[in-house]
Amino acid sequence: MGISAGGKSGGPKSEINITPLVDVVLVLLIIFLVTMPIMMKQVTLEVPRKADTNIEDVSSLGKQATILVRPDGTITLSDGEKDTPVQMTDLAAALRPFFDGKTTTKMVFVDYCDPVPWTQVVSTMDTIRSMASDKDHDEIKVALKMRDKDSSGNPRLDDVGCPLPPAQ
Amino acid sequence: MAKGHGRKHRHGVGKKPSLDAVRNDINVTPLVDVVLVLLIIFMVVTPLMARGHEVPLPRTHNHSSKKDAHQPVVAIDQNGDVYYDKEKLGQLNPGTIDRLRTSVQRGWDERPETTGMIYVKAQSNLAYGKIYPLLLSINEDLGVSSIDLATAEAKE
Numbered sequence: 001m002g003i004s005a006g007g008k009s010g011g012p013k014s015e016i017n018i019t020p021l022v023d024v025v026l027v028l029l030i031i032f033l034v035t036m037p038i039m040m041k042q043v044t045l046e047v048p049r050k051a052d053t054n055i056e057d058v059s060s061l062g063k064q065a066t067i068l069v070r071p072d073g074t075i076t077l078s079d080g081e082k083d084t085p086v087q088m089t090d091l092a093a094a095l096r097p098f099f100d101g102k103t104t105t106k107m108v109f110v111d112y113c114d115p116v117p118w119t120q121v122v123s124t125m126d127t128i129r130s131m132a133s134d135k136d137h138d139e140i141k142v143a144l145k146m147r148d149k150d151s152s153g154n155p156r157l158d159d160v161g162c163p164l165p166p167a168q
Numbered sequence: 169m170a171k172g173h174g175r176k177h178r179h180g181v182g183k184k185p186s187l188d189a190v191r192n193d194i195n196v197t198p199l200v201d202v203v204l205v206l207l208i209i210f211m212v213v214t215p216l217m218a219r220g221h222e223v224p225l226p227r228t229h230n231h232s233s234k235k236d237a238h239q240p241v242v243a244i245d246q247n248g249d250v251y252y253d254k255e256k257l258g259q260l261n262p263g264t265i266d267r268l269r270t271s272v273q274r275g276w277d278e279r280p281e282t283t284g285m286i287y288v289k290a291q292s293n294l295a296y297g298k299i300y301p302l303l304l305s306i307n308e309d310l311g312v313s314s315i316d317l318a319t320a321e322a323k324e
Binding site: 018021022025026028029032033035038039040041042043044045046047048112113114115116117118119121122123125126129130132144146147 | 196199200203204206207210211214217218219226227228229230231232233234235236237287290291292293294295296297299300303304306307312313314315316317318319320321
C-alpha cells in the first residue's frame with residue numbers, strides 16, 4: 001500500500017520512458033534496410049576496340065587528348081601532334097582546352113607505364129572525371145589506350161615512351 | 169461516519185486493481201529486444217554483403233554511385249590472382265581466361281539485363297602492368313567495351 005502511493009496519477013513515474021529509444025532504433029533499422037542494396041562506387045573505363053578508335057579519331061572526334069603516366073609521376077599529354085609534359089596537379093588545367101566548347105563525346109585516352117600503382121591509375125581517372133560539369137561525372141569518358149603488340153602477342157612498352165624493365 | 173467509512177472501503181477496493189490486475193499499457197520490452205537484435209544483425213551483415221573477393225580499393229572523389237546491378241564481379245589481388253566473385257581462379261593465363269569467360273557468361277545468362285557489364289575490383293597497390301592484361305583480356309576475350317572499376321569513397 002505504501003509503495004503504491006508513488007504510483008498515484010500525477011505523481012512522478014519511476015519507469016524510464018523508452019518511447020524515444022524505440023523511435024530512434026526503428027528509424028536506424030529502416031535506414032539500414034533501405035541502404036541494404038549496396039551502392040557500388042565505380043569509375044567507368046571505356047575499352048574501345050582498336051579499329052573503332054582509329055575510325056573515330058579521324059572522322060568525328062578531332063583532336064584527341066592522350067596521357068601517359070610514368071612511374072616517377074610525370075605525365076605526358078599528347079594531342080596527336082605534339083607531346084607536352086604536365087605535372088599531376090596541373091592535369092585538369094592542361095586538359096581543359098580539349099573539352100571547352102566540345103559538343104561531341106568528351107574522351108581522354110590514358111596509358112600508364114607498367115610499374116605505376118593502380119591507385120595512381122585510378123586517381124588520374126578521378127582527376128579527369130572531376131572536370132565533368134554534371135554531378136554524375138559520366139559526361140567525360142576515360143578510355144584505355146590500346147598498346148601495339150609485339151610478335152609474340154604481348155603488349156609492347158617501348159613505343160609508348162616508358163622506361164623498359166631491366167633485361168634479365 | 170458510515171458514509172465516510174463506506175467511501176474509504178470503496179477506495180480500498182478501487183486501489184486493489186492497480187496492484188494485481190492487468191496493466192493496460194503495452195509491454196514494449198520484447199519489441200525493443202527484437203528490434204535491437206535485428207539492428208545488430210544488419211550492422212554485422214552489411215559489410216559482409218560486399219560482393220566479390222575483398223581487396224583494398226583505390227579511393228576516388230568523382231566516382232558514380234550506382235545501385236548494384238548484380239553484374240559479374242572480377243577481382244585481382246596482391247599476387248595477381250584473379251577471382252570470379254569469391255572463387256579463386258589463379259594467375260591470368262589462357263586456362264584462367266577460359267574459366268573466367270565461362271563464369272562471366274553464366275552470370276550474364278542468369279541476369280540477361282547485365283549482359284556486357286562487368287565490375288573489376290583491383291587491389292590499390294598492384295602495378296598497372298599486372299592489371300592491363302586482365303583489362304585487355306576482358307575486352308578481347310569477353311567482348312566488354314565498358315568496364316566498371318571498383319573504387320572506395322575517398323576520406324577527407
